[in-house]
Amino acid sequence: MAIALADIKKLRDMTSAGMMDCKKALEEAEGDFKRAVEILREKGKSTLAKRGDNETTQGAVLSRISGGKAVLVCLGCETDFVAATPDFKKLAGAIADAAIAEFPADLEALKAVKGADGYTLDEDITNQAGKTGEKHVLAYYGALEAPFVSEYVHFNGKLGAIVAFSQEVPQEIARGIAMQVASMNPVAVDAASVPAEVLESERTVAIQKTKDEQVQKAVDVALKKAGINPAHVDSEDHIESNTAKGWLTAEQAQQAREIIAKVGAEKAASLPEKMIEGIVAGRLQKFLKENTLMEQEYQLSDDKQTVAAALQAACPGAKVVAFRRFSLAD
Numbered sequence: 001m002a003i004a005l006a007d008i009k010k011l012r013d014m015t016s017a018g019m020m021d022c023k024k025a026l027e028e029a030e031g032d033f034k035r036a037v038e039i040l041r042e043k044g045k046s047t048l049a050k051r052g053d054n055e056t057t058q059g060a061v062l063s064r065i066s067g068g069k070a071v072l073v074c075l076g077c078e079t080d081f082v083a084a085t086p087d088f089k090k091l092a093g094a095i096a097d098a099a100i101a102e103f104p105a106d107l108e109a110l111k112a113v114k115g116a117d118g119y120t121l122d123e124d125i126t127n128q129a130g131k132t133g134e135k136h137v138l139a140y141y142g143a144l145e146a147p148f149v150s151e152y153v154h155f156n157g158k159l160g161a162i163v164a165f166s167q168e169v170p171q172e173i174a175r176g177i178a179m180q181v182a183s184m185n186p187v188a189v190d191a192a193s194v195p196a197e198v199l200e201s202e203r204t205v206a207i208q209k210t211k212d213e214q215v216q217k218a219v220d221v222a223l224k225k226a227g228i229n230p231a232h233v234d235s236e237d238h239i240e241s242n243t244a245k246g247w248l249t250a251e252q253a254q255q256a257r258e259i260i261a262k263v264g265a266e267k268a269a270s271l272p273e274k275m276i277e278g279i280v281a282g283r284l285q286k287f288l289k290e291n292t293l294m295e296q297e298y299q300l301s302d303d304k305q306t307v308a309a310a311l312q313a314a315c316p317g318a319k320v321v322a323f324r325r326f327s328l329a330d
Contacts, residue, residue: 003027021131056137058083059328060092061160063151064100070149070162071099072324073110075125076139082132083157091128095121099141107141142324150174152182158328166319173314176300177293180307181323185330186293189320190308194292199284206283210276211268218267222259228252233260293320 003026029035056076060083063072075092077083094115104110111122119127121138129136146164152175153160161181165174180186188194220230232242233256242248248256289295294308301310311318 003031056135056139057328058158059139060089060157061140061153061326061328062092062096062157063153063160063162064096065149065151065162066100068146068149069100069103070144070151070164071096071103072140072142072151072160072162072326073099073138074140074160074326074328076137076328077132078134082134085132087128087131091124094124095138099143103143103145104141107138110141111138139328140326142326144322144324146321148174150178152178154182159326161323161325163323164321166321167315167317169311169315169318173311176298177307177311177320178323180296180299181293181325182327183299184293184296185325185327186296186323187291188293189322190292190294191288194288202287203280203284206280206287207276210279210283211271214271214276215264215267219260219263222263223256226255226259228256228259233257293323 003023025036029038056078058078058080059074059076061072061074063070073092073096075088075095077088082088095110098113098115098121099110102110102113104113111120111125113121115121115124117124125136125138142162144162144164146166148165148168149162150165150169150171151160151162159182161178163174163178163181187198223230223233228248231238232247233239233253239248239253239256243250243253294306294311296307297304298307298310305313307320311320
């Protein structure tokens with residue numbers, strides 16, 4: 001059946017789908033708008049199903065603030081070409097607006113929020129996927145509520161952060177700390193709020209690294225004493241390669257293997273526990289200083305003061321309560 005241009009435009013206004021897609025949908029639905037909308041939606045679902053394993057490393061990170069509430073959202077897609085289109089930007093903005101207006105509890109609740117078109121945000125995202133032929137996903141939603149909040153989104157629109165404060169603070173330091181969160185990616189506000197599993201993981205890594213280093217030192221000393229360059233025998237591949245090059249004799253290669261095995265085992269069995277614990281404690285302190293927001297060096301400071309010191313200088317008594325961060329590059 002012939003489809004009037006006015007009907008095609010009407011369906012486009014309803015769904016934001018392309019003109020040809022609207023025309024085909026109306027033809028298939030024999031002019032039934034309700035059925036045509038369903039056809040377009042099914043096309044979006046089909047697109048998502050077919051491209052389900054594709055990575056969505058492009059998109060838009062947006063923030064919104066209203067009073068003491070702040071939200072951070074990300075609509076992801078596959079290519080920067082799609083991310084730059086007006087329709088994609090419009091949808092990402094609508095999602096951010098809906099998030100701050102409704103302030104849902106979590107990502108799934110945000111997907112269920114209905115937009116001005118009467119469809120849920122999840123349905124709108126599916127429709128957009130059908131229109132572009134590319135996977136779309138609501139990749140992130142974070143929300144904070146506090147006496148004072150700040151936000152920062154990097155100019156490329158792929159990285160952003162929101163921060164909650166215990167009281168009102170000057171805009172300059174509030175935005176600066178939000179920038180700090182975005183750029184330096186701290187794991188927590190302070191040492192006390194670092195998740196136990198993160199700390200335990202770092203401790204495990206630090207213990208193994210410390211033990212490996214102590215063993216390697218002992219092995220290197222023994223190798224040098226035997227007249228063998230440790231750098232020539234730091235792996236079996238190197239031993240074979242350097243023997244072939246004539247940098248090691250076959251006897252030296254075998255002697256190196258024996259020293260590595262014997263001295264390594266002896267040192268590993270006799271490592272002083274207190275020494276290991278002391279080194280590990282120092283490494284954990286270094287980790288906390290570099291990876292907790294309050295202890296990090298404030299990037300906008302000229303005198304290398306910590307974020308905590310910068311905040312107190314700008315607003316005595318103020319504290320960072322929480323933060324949220326998202327990056328499409330992570």
